[in-house]
Amino acid sequence: MTTQHTWTDYAQKTIRHEPSRPLQYALKLISERPPRLRTALDLGCGAGNEVMALLERGWQVTALDIDGGVLDRLRERASNYADHLTLAQGEFHRMPRRKYGLIYASRSLPFATPEEWQKAWRTIANNVAVNGIVMALLFGNEDELLPAGRRVLVNTDEARALLPGFEIISLREHRGEGRRVRDGSTYHSHELVLAARKVKA
Numbered sequence: 001m002t003t004q005h006t007w008t009d010y011a012q013k014t015i016r017h018e019p020s021r022p023l024q025y026a027l028k029l030i031s032e033r034p035p036r037l038r039t040a041l042d043l044g045c046g047a048g049n050e051v052m053a054l055l056e057r058g059w060q061v062t063a064l065d066i067d068g069g070v071l072d073r074l075r076e077r078a079s080n081y082a083d084h085l086t087l088a089q090g091e092f093h094r095m096p097r098r099k100y101g102l103i104y105a106s107r108s109l110p111f112a113t114p115e116e117w118q119k120a121w122r123t124i125a126n127n128v129a130v131n132g133i134v135m136a137l138l139f140g141n142e143d144e145l146l147p148a149g150r151r152v153l154v155n156t157d158e159a160r161a162l163l164p165g166f167e168i169i170s171l172r173e174h175r176g177e178g179r180r181v182r183d184g185s186t187y188h189s190h191e192l193v194l195a196a197r198k199v200k201a
Protein backbone atom coordinates (compact mmCIF):
# COMPACT_ATOMS: atom_id res chain seq x y z
CA MET A 1 0.00 0.00 0.00
CA THR A 2 1.38 3.42 -0.87
CA THR A 3 0.60 6.49 1.17
CA GLN A 4 0.08 9.68 -0.78
CA HIS A 5 1.61 12.76 0.77
CA THR A 6 -0.85 15.64 0.32
CA TRP A 7 -0.52 19.41 0.66
CA THR A 8 -2.58 19.07 3.84
CA ASP A 9 0.11 16.74 5.27
CA TYR A 10 2.77 19.23 4.19
CA ALA A 11 0.93 22.05 5.94
CA GLN A 12 0.54 19.98 9.10
CA LYS A 13 4.31 19.32 9.21
CA THR A 14 5.30 22.93 8.59
CA ILE A 15 3.30 24.75 11.27
CA ARG A 16 5.55 27.38 12.87
CA HIS A 17 4.86 30.29 15.12
CA GLU A 18 7.57 32.67 14.00
CA PRO A 19 6.99 34.58 10.75
CA SER A 20 9.50 33.74 8.00
CA ARG A 21 12.45 36.07 7.38
CA PRO A 22 11.07 37.11 3.97
CA LEU A 23 7.82 38.17 5.64
CA GLN A 24 9.72 40.14 8.27
CA TYR A 25 11.65 41.83 5.47
CA ALA A 26 8.43 42.60 3.59
CA LEU A 27 6.99 44.23 6.71
CA LYS A 28 10.13 46.33 7.08
CA LEU A 29 9.83 47.51 3.46
CA ILE A 30 6.18 48.35 4.06
CA SER A 31 6.96 50.37 7.18
CA GLU A 32 9.45 52.47 5.16
CA ARG A 33 6.84 53.46 2.53
CA PRO A 34 3.40 52.24 3.60
CA PRO A 35 0.79 51.51 0.94
CA ARG A 36 -2.65 53.00 1.60
CA LEU A 37 -4.13 49.57 2.32
CA ARG A 38 -3.34 47.12 5.08
CA THR A 39 -4.62 44.20 3.04
CA ALA A 40 -2.50 41.14 2.32
CA LEU A 41 -2.82 38.09 0.11
CA ASP A 42 -0.92 34.85 0.77
CA LEU A 43 -0.83 32.73 -2.38
CA GLY A 44 -0.48 29.01 -1.61
CA CYS A 45 -0.68 29.71 2.12
CA GLY A 46 -0.10 26.12 3.34
CA ALA A 47 -0.02 25.99 7.15
CA GLY A 48 -0.75 29.71 7.26
CA ASN A 49 2.24 30.74 9.36
CA GLU A 50 2.53 34.09 7.60
CA VAL A 51 -1.25 34.50 7.54
CA MET A 52 -1.26 34.20 11.33
CA ALA A 53 1.62 36.67 11.70
CA LEU A 54 -0.21 39.21 9.54
CA LEU A 55 -3.51 38.74 11.39
CA GLU A 56 -1.73 39.23 14.71
CA ARG A 57 -0.40 42.53 13.34
CA GLY A 58 -3.87 43.79 12.42
CA TRP A 59 -3.87 43.10 8.69
CA GLN A 60 -6.92 42.11 6.67
CA VAL A 61 -5.73 38.87 5.07
CA THR A 62 -6.85 36.74 2.13
CA ALA A 63 -5.39 33.22 2.17
CA LEU A 64 -5.57 31.32 -1.10
CA ASP A 65 -4.76 27.68 -1.65
CA ILE A 66 -5.83 25.01 -4.10
CA ASP A 67 -6.19 22.46 -1.28
CA GLY A 68 -9.43 22.62 0.69
CA GLY A 69 -7.95 20.60 3.60
CA VAL A 70 -5.25 23.24 4.09
CA LEU A 71 -7.91 25.95 4.27
CA ASP A 72 -10.09 23.96 6.71
CA ARG A 73 -7.16 23.71 9.10
CA LEU A 74 -6.30 27.35 8.73
CA ARG A 75 -9.93 28.32 9.44
CA GLU A 76 -9.62 26.53 12.78
CA ARG A 77 -6.18 27.92 13.49
CA ALA A 78 -7.31 31.49 12.82
CA SER A 79 -10.73 31.23 14.47
CA ASN A 80 -9.98 34.25 16.68
CA TYR A 81 -9.49 36.41 13.60
CA ALA A 82 -12.50 35.33 11.50
CA ASP A 83 -13.49 38.98 10.82
CA HIS A 84 -10.09 39.72 9.30
CA LEU A 85 -9.61 36.58 7.21
CA THR A 86 -10.94 35.60 3.78
CA LEU A 87 -10.25 32.04 2.60
CA ALA A 88 -10.21 31.38 -1.13
CA GLN A 89 -9.86 27.97 -2.74
CA GLY A 90 -8.52 27.79 -6.29
CA GLU A 91 -5.57 28.35 -8.57
CA PHE A 92 -3.36 31.37 -8.03
CA HIS A 93 -4.88 33.54 -10.76
CA ARG A 94 -8.33 33.07 -9.22
CA MET A 95 -7.32 35.35 -6.34
CA PRO A 96 -10.13 37.66 -5.17
CA ARG A 97 -9.74 40.82 -7.29
CA ARG A 98 -9.05 43.72 -4.98
CA LYS A 99 -6.00 45.84 -4.17
CA TYR A 100 -3.47 44.39 -1.75
CA GLY A 101 -0.74 46.23 0.12
CA LEU A 102 1.23 42.96 0.25
CA ILE A 103 1.17 39.85 -1.90
CA TYR A 104 3.23 37.08 -0.37
CA ALA A 105 3.90 33.73 -2.05
CA SER A 106 6.32 31.27 -0.49
CA ARG A 107 7.39 28.13 -2.39
CA SER A 108 3.98 27.91 -4.01
CA LEU A 109 3.81 29.66 -7.41
CA PRO A 110 6.35 27.25 -9.02
CA PHE A 111 3.75 24.49 -8.66
CA ALA A 112 1.54 26.24 -11.22
CA THR A 113 1.36 24.94 -14.77
CA PRO A 114 3.27 27.20 -17.19
CA GLU A 115 -0.06 28.70 -18.36
CA GLU A 116 -1.27 29.33 -14.80
CA TRP A 117 2.13 30.83 -13.99
CA GLN A 118 1.75 33.49 -16.72
CA LYS A 119 -1.80 34.31 -15.65
CA ALA A 120 -0.80 34.41 -11.98
CA TRP A 121 1.93 37.01 -12.51
CA ARG A 122 -0.35 39.23 -14.63
CA THR A 123 -3.04 39.05 -11.95
CA ILE A 124 -0.54 39.75 -9.17
CA ALA A 125 0.73 42.85 -11.00
CA ASN A 126 -2.83 44.16 -11.45
CA ASN A 127 -3.92 43.57 -7.86
CA VAL A 128 -1.07 45.20 -5.94
CA ALA A 129 -1.77 48.70 -4.57
CA VAL A 130 0.63 51.54 -5.32
CA ASN A 131 3.60 51.24 -2.91
CA GLY A 132 2.48 47.65 -2.30
CA ILE A 133 5.06 44.89 -1.98
CA VAL A 134 5.31 41.53 -3.71
CA MET A 135 7.47 39.00 -1.85
CA ALA A 136 7.90 35.69 -3.67
CA LEU A 137 10.05 32.64 -2.88
CA LEU A 138 10.73 30.92 -6.20
CA PHE A 139 12.78 27.94 -7.29
CA GLY A 140 15.91 28.60 -9.30
CA ASN A 141 16.81 26.58 -12.38
CA GLU A 142 19.34 24.42 -10.46
CA ASP A 143 16.81 23.27 -7.87
CA GLU A 144 16.48 19.47 -7.70
CA LEU A 145 13.51 18.97 -5.36
CA LEU A 146 11.38 17.37 -8.08
CA PRO A 147 12.14 15.88 -11.50
CA ALA A 148 12.41 18.39 -14.37
CA GLY A 149 9.09 19.54 -15.75
CA ARG A 150 7.13 19.23 -12.50
CA ARG A 151 7.50 22.90 -11.55
CA VAL A 152 8.32 26.27 -13.08
CA LEU A 153 12.01 27.04 -12.47
CA VAL A 154 13.51 30.44 -13.28
CA ASN A 155 16.91 32.07 -13.55
CA THR A 156 17.58 35.52 -12.11
CA ASP A 157 16.92 37.37 -15.40
CA GLU A 158 13.57 35.63 -15.74
CA ALA A 159 12.67 36.43 -12.13
CA ARG A 160 13.51 40.13 -12.64
CA ALA A 161 11.22 40.28 -15.67
CA LEU A 162 8.14 38.86 -13.90
CA LEU A 163 6.73 42.21 -12.78
CA PRO A 164 7.27 44.81 -15.53
CA GLY A 165 7.21 48.37 -14.22
CA PHE A 166 7.83 47.34 -10.59
CA GLU A 167 10.91 48.43 -8.66
CA ILE A 168 12.97 45.31 -7.90
CA ILE A 169 14.13 45.97 -4.36
CA SER A 170 16.10 42.77 -4.04
CA LEU A 171 16.58 39.40 -5.64
CA ARG A 172 18.53 37.03 -3.44
CA GLU A 173 19.76 33.60 -4.45
CA HIS A 174 20.28 30.80 -1.96
CA ARG A 175 21.96 27.53 -2.84
CA GLY A 176 22.41 24.72 -0.35
CA GLU A 177 21.19 21.41 0.90
CA GLY A 178 17.39 21.19 1.10
CA ARG A 179 15.44 18.60 3.05
CA ARG A 180 12.19 17.17 1.72
CA VAL A 181 9.27 17.64 4.14
CA ARG A 182 7.76 14.37 2.91
CA ASP A 183 10.56 12.03 4.09
CA GLY A 184 13.53 14.11 5.27
CA SER A 185 15.74 13.15 2.29
CA THR A 186 18.15 15.80 1.01
CA TYR A 187 18.56 17.48 -2.38
CA HIS A 188 20.38 20.44 -3.97
CA SER A 189 18.21 23.47 -3.32
CA HIS A 190 18.33 26.71 -5.29
CA GLU A 191 15.89 29.36 -4.16
CA LEU A 192 15.28 32.90 -5.39
CA VAL A 193 13.69 35.46 -3.08
CA LEU A 194 12.17 38.36 -4.99
CA ALA A 195 11.04 41.58 -3.31
CA ALA A 196 9.40 44.17 -5.56
CA ARG A 197 7.39 47.36 -5.08
CA LYS A 198 4.67 48.73 -7.33
CA VAL A 199 5.66 52.30 -8.03
CA LYS A 200 2.74 53.56 -10.12
CA ALA A 201 -0.88 52.56 -10.81
Ligand SMILES: C[S@@+](CC[C@H](N)C(=O)[O-])C[C@H]1O[C@@H](n2cnc3c(N)ncnc32)[C@H](O)[C@@H]1O
Nearest residue numbers: 007044045046065066067091092106107108111
Ligand atom coordinates in the same frame (compact mmCIF):
# COMPACT_ATOMS: atom_id res chain seq x y z
C1 LIG B 1 5.30 23.90 -0.72
S1 LIG B 1 3.74 24.41 -0.13
C2 LIG B 1 4.17 26.02 0.54
C3 LIG B 1 3.23 26.43 1.65
C4 LIG B 1 3.62 27.73 2.36
N1 LIG B 1 3.49 28.88 1.50
C5 LIG B 1 5.01 27.61 2.94
O1 LIG B 1 5.89 28.37 2.54
O2 LIG B 1 5.20 26.75 3.83
C6 LIG B 1 2.86 24.83 -1.62
C7 LIG B 1 1.41 25.28 -1.40
O3 LIG B 1 0.89 25.75 -2.65
C8 LIG B 1 -0.40 25.20 -2.86
N2 LIG B 1 -0.60 25.06 -4.32
C9 LIG B 1 0.03 24.20 -5.15
N3 LIG B 1 -0.37 24.38 -6.41
C10 LIG B 1 -1.27 25.40 -6.38
C11 LIG B 1 -2.04 26.07 -7.39
N4 LIG B 1 -1.94 25.73 -8.68
N5 LIG B 1 -2.86 27.10 -7.01
C12 LIG B 1 -2.95 27.44 -5.69
N6 LIG B 1 -2.26 26.84 -4.69
C13 LIG B 1 -1.42 25.83 -5.03
C14 LIG B 1 -0.39 23.86 -2.13
O4 LIG B 1 -1.68 23.40 -1.80
C15 LIG B 1 0.50 24.16 -0.92
O5 LIG B 1 -0.24 24.58 0.21
